[in-house]
Amino acid sequence: MKCPGQDTLYWKPGAIYEVPCPECCASVEFFKDDTARKCPKCGHRFVNPNLDFGCAAYCQYAEQCIGTLPEEFLLQKEDLLKDRVAIEMKRYFRGDFKRIGHATRVARYAERIGRAEGSNPAVVLCAAYLHDIGIVEAEKKYGSSEARYQEQEGPAVARDILERLGAKPPLVEEVCDIVGHHHHPRETETLNFKVLYDADWIANLEDRKKENGLTSEKVESIVNEKFLTESGRAEARKTLL
Structure with missing residues (x-):
């Protein structure tokens, strides 16, 4: 069973959105459970700024749930x-x-x-x-x-x-x-x-x-x-x- 927050059955409008790349300002599409994505224009990889890492700070199954956690998050965990x-x-x-x-x-x-x-x-x-x-x-x-x-x-x-x-x-x-x-x-x-x-x-x-x-x-x-x-x-x- 998936965590409800990560199961697409429970997603609402706005679960897929665009974020400007911090390097070149090009639009990068994110699903709400993406931990990080690479900009298709400049190749810069960055953390999903809208991802809620709250539960991942204490859940022992966080990595299995949302995938390999990016280095930037590990520094904040x-x-x-x-x-x-x-x-x-x-x-x-x-x-x-x-x-x-x-x-x-x-x-x-x-x-x-x-x-x-x-x-x-x-x-x-x-x-x-x-x-x-x-x-x-x-x-x-x-x-x-x-x-x-x-x-x-x-x-x-x-x-x-x-x-x-x-x-x-x-x-x-x-x-x-x-x-x-x-x-x-x-x-x-x-x-x-x-x-x-x-x-x-x-x-x-x-x-x-x-x-x-x-x-x-x-x-x-x-x-x-x-x-x-x-x-x-x-x-x-x-x-x-």
């Missing part, structure tokens, strides 16, 4: 995974909007810092969405959301989510490692960890500032002492000061 991870994080926390909001803000700051530092966006953003995922189990088992319990329980939950979404083993291992010690940097750390760590500090300081009026002097002191990247410090000052 892990980045698309973060969107599925964000959805799973929200499902896991259910109605806990405070924790969903915190993870979302950490991801936003991590994306900015990571872009400036040149980190791996797939690892950083998956770790950002999942860094506190151990809180639920920690509260069940120990009646506490203390950092050490979060770090103890988080990797197993994160691993289950990532593996269900078809993430590659190296990404799973790195994200789980970050989740397992995200409050406690080691003597030597990866850039991806540093970006997540600084982003989490910004979100936490933001909360503390709202709750108890943390002074600008105290914020500056923490930023100088605790942060691990220059881009993280710059983002913190921009956001908090």
Whole structure:
């Protein structure tokens, strides 16, 4: 049985369309499930700009379903995974909007810092969405959301989510490692960890500032002492000061 999105029986008007070649502007006809086509005029091969790669980011049968995936898509595939991870994080926390909001803000700051530092966006953003995922189990088992319990329980939950979404083993291992010690940097750390760590500090300081009026002097002191990247410090000052 074909995926309904790829079965021509379910296609609607507009499933076959023309796209201008990015090299010579000649019209190239695409079926909606074509991954890529070659321009008949200049020979340039390019990815179908209207193809929905959403399911292919996590479906283990994607290659059999839509054919050999083009190189351009493979470069984007892990980045698309973060969107599925964000959805799973929200499902896991259910109605806990405070924790969903915190993870979302950490991801936003991590994306900015990571872009400036040149980190791996797939690892950083998956770790950002999942860094506190151990809180639920920690509260069940120990009646506490203390950092050490979060770090103890988080990797197993994160691993289950990532593996269900078809993430590659190296990404799973790195994200789980970050989740397992995200409050406690080691003597030597990866850039991806540093970006997540600084982003989490910004979100936490933001909360503390709202709750108890943390002074600008105290914020500056923490930023100088605790942060691990220059881009993280710059983002913190921009956001908090």
